[in-house]
Amino acid sequence: MIEVRHLSKKIKSTYVLKDICYQFEEGKIYGLFGKNGSGKTMLLRALAGLIVPTEGEVVINRKVLHRDISFPPSIGIIIENMELLPQYDAYTNLYILSKVKKVASEGEIRKALQRVGLDPFLKTKVKKYSLGMKQRLNIAQAIFEKPHIILLDEPTNAIDDEGVELVQQILLEEKKRGATIILASHIKEDLQHLCDVALKMSEGKLLL
């Protein structure tokens, strides 16, 4: 369970997150919707441990982020300004990442690539991928280690209609597995029907 307690974040004299309190339960899909700049991505960053809160805290399975743990112990993420190694192919990228936690086998890496519609044996370097292919690889990167928490910022960006259906199917499968999934999107219609709970964000506040 993820518990957000009075979370605020100030960047250069502006509060980008304002007093957010919420509990995200296991095995559910949450949707964060709101305009650009409403604080969706910033909230995902806070949940992932990538930013240090100005006030309040994020508690993950009774452990406080930045006090007891630096990052959530089992997390998959797609977020703005994130990049894989462009000089390697998709499989090699995931293989290098798998060496950090050592929880995914080679077979699981290839399976994750297959699930997102990429050829697991394709030797093309990531720098030659289209935007849609890069996004599919990002999704594979977020799910291949079967994390307990999956944070996805605009997961359907640059993906074609067929791909969007595939992403939706993957998210439902991950939910079935027991993962807590939090999606952020500025297009409500795109993913809202998948969500167990839809939350609106505006000016750094979570509107319940």
Add this chain to the structure above:
Amino acid sequence: MIRHFSFFLFVVGSFIVQAIFSNHFQLFSFYGSFVDGVPFTLSHGLVYKYLLIWYLPIASISFYFSGYLEDVRKYAIVLFVRSYNRMKWMLNQYIYAFVVTMIFIFIQTFIMFLFRACSENIWTPNGIKGLCMYLLSIYTLICLQLFLELYVGARFSHLIVNLYVILSILLSNELHDGLNWLHYFFIPDHGMGFRNGLSSSTAFEQYVIHFSIGCLVLLFSQFLLVSFSVRKTKKMDWL
């Protein structure tokens, strides 16, 4: 993270230009213009000639590392969420920078030899010491650049370090009769044979940096810069 290969070629190109200029200007050198650096002299024309030859590769190596941390931090996000240690990550970046700088100095020495812009003196014990001081001083400048990049961004950091290099060499030349301890704050001075006493010359005035103290100052500066970078990385937001 590997930088674009064209960046690498740009640096190697600057070594070749340096070697050509060294031969063209036919200035006095004991080991080679890159290890000797800029002497203390009242002739400003001479200072600028030496400076031009010495500074070219420094500027290109600094350019090579400019924006390096900004580029790699995008990839760092996917590492960090897998509980990859931030401290270890930052230390790895500095180790990588040291290895790359060492490779550059090796290539530079080879090119200088190839173009006959380097003397056999460089293989004497003092010559090797001079090369080491040159490597350490450049690496300290790169550490400073990487450190500043965490605070002011890649462009400003690049600009600040290059201005510091030029100004410290010129200022040092003006101050060489004055307070000697002040020269220890000018990092480029440490890597110049004419200024650390490793290049024997009666043509120019006395050196101001003591080799052992200079070496310690460089190592201590590197330690401080890496430590502060690690500390900053632990607390910084990854936006």
